[in-house]
Amino acid sequence: MHDPVTLLSALAEPTRLAAIRLLWDGHEHCVCELMERLGASQSRMSRHMATLKSAGLVTDRRDAQWVRYRRTPNLPEPVATLIQAALSVPPLPERIAA
Amino acid sequence: MHDPVTLLSALAEPTRLAAIRLLWDGHEHCVCELMERLGASQSRMSRHMATLKSAGLVTDRRDAQWVRYRRTPNLPEPVATLIQAALSVPPLPERIAA
DNA sequence: GCTTTATATACGCCAATGCGCATATGCGGG
DNA sequence: CCCGCATATGCGCATTGGCGTATATAAAGC
Numbered sequence: 001m002h003d004p005v006t007l008l009s010a011l012a013e014p015t016r017l018a019a020i021r022l023l024w025d026g027h028e029h030c031v032c033e034l035m036e037r038l039g040a041s042q043s044r045m046s047r048h049m050a051t052l053k054s055a056g057l058v059t060d061r062r063d064a065q066w067v068r069y070r071r072t073p074n075l076p077e078p079v080a081t082l083i084q085a086a087l088s089v090p091p092l093p094e095r096i097a098a
Numbered sequence: 099m100h101d102p103v104t105l106l107s108a109l110a111e112p113t114r115l116a117a118i119r120l121l122w123d124g125h126e127h128c129v130c131e132l133m134e135r136l137g138a139s140q141s142r143m144s145r146h147m148a149t150l151k152s153a154g155l156v157t158d159r160r161d162a163q164w165v166r167y168r169r170t171p172n173l174p175e176p177v178a179t180l181i182q183a184a185l186s187v188p189p190l191p192e193r194i195a196a
Numbered sequence: 197g198c199t200t201t202a203t204a205t206a207c208g209c210c211a212a213t214g215c216g217c218a219t220a221t222g223c224g225g226g
Numbered sequence: 227c228c229c230g231c232a233t234a235t236g237c238g239c240a241t242t243g244g245c246g247t248a249t250a251t252a253a254a255g256c
Contacts, residue, residue: 002187002188003187003189004115004184004185004187004189005110005111005112005115007184007187008106008107008109008110008115008184009106009110011106011110012103012106012107012109012110013103013213013214014103015214017102017103017106030232030233031232031233031234032231032232032233041215041216041217042232042233042234043215043216043217043218043233043234043235044214044215044216045233046232046233046234046235047214047215047234047235048214049233050234050235062222062223062233064222064223064224064232065222065223065224065230065231065232065233066223066231066232066233067232067233067234076187078183078186078187078188079183079187081179081182081183081186082180082183082184082187084179085176085177085179085180085183086102086105086106086180087102088176088179089100089101089102089105089174089176089177089180090100090176091101091102111243111244113244128202128203129202129203129204130201130202130203139245139246140202140203140204141203141204141205141245141246141247141248142244142245142246143203144202144203144204144205145204145205145244145245146244147203148204148205160203160252160253162202162252162253162254163200163201163202163203163252163253163254164201164202164203164253165202165203165204
């Protein structure tokens with residue numbers, strides 16, 4: 001479901017945006033990896049991934065005990081552009097120097 | 099202040115996104131005009147504009163009894179792209195037909 | 197000065213969101 | 227089977243966000 005407000009809401013949270021940044025390498029990542037790398041608790045990360053999934057930004061796949069998340073392939077062009085742009089906005093630390 | 103999460107949060111609300119859409123014609127619009135065109139109450143519209151302003155997306159200017167809002171000129175490229183993309187995502191009605 | 201028009205803001209309310217904790221569920225291996 | 231790892235989810239709580247109502251502020255015209 002790609003309504004713009006849903007999309008923007010899904011991205012408007014630091015942990016979720018960070019997760020998208022990781023997932024945007026095109027590879028699969030399990031929840032446990034994301035937890036570690038983002039310093040989030042298990043339930044927290046799981047729920048954030050559920051949010052991203054229901055916004056249509058990521059898909060998941062069961063692989064044995066793990067659930068592998070990856071970015072949804074073939075996102076509509078405006079959606080892909082939106083995310084690309086969101087990831088390109090410097091996260092403030094950089095702006096302080098300016 | 100252009101931190102990505104702030105930016106995305108500011109856009110992740112229907113009335114605010116609609117206001118941005120109107121303001122993105124590059125012209126000035128007073129609150130009363132936005133109220134009418136978006137069917138929002140006075141305080142509601144005023145507050146939403148304050149949010150957009152503090153996110154750095156719009157600027158305001160006092161003109162007699164009115165306050166004229168317009169899009170912030172010379173937004174950083176990723177921010178401009180982000181908004182352009184957000185405005186390009188079809189607002190669901192169109193996706194139902196597909 | 198007073199009134200009208202335009203906008204902002206304080207206050208209180210309700211709904212939504214994010215979180216931790218505990219528990220359920222799925223799966224593989226002894 | 228039972229256990230351990232990985233993930234999801236129910237529950238209660240604290241915080242945040244959007245809203246209406248009422249009030250403050252600002253400017254214009256008489």
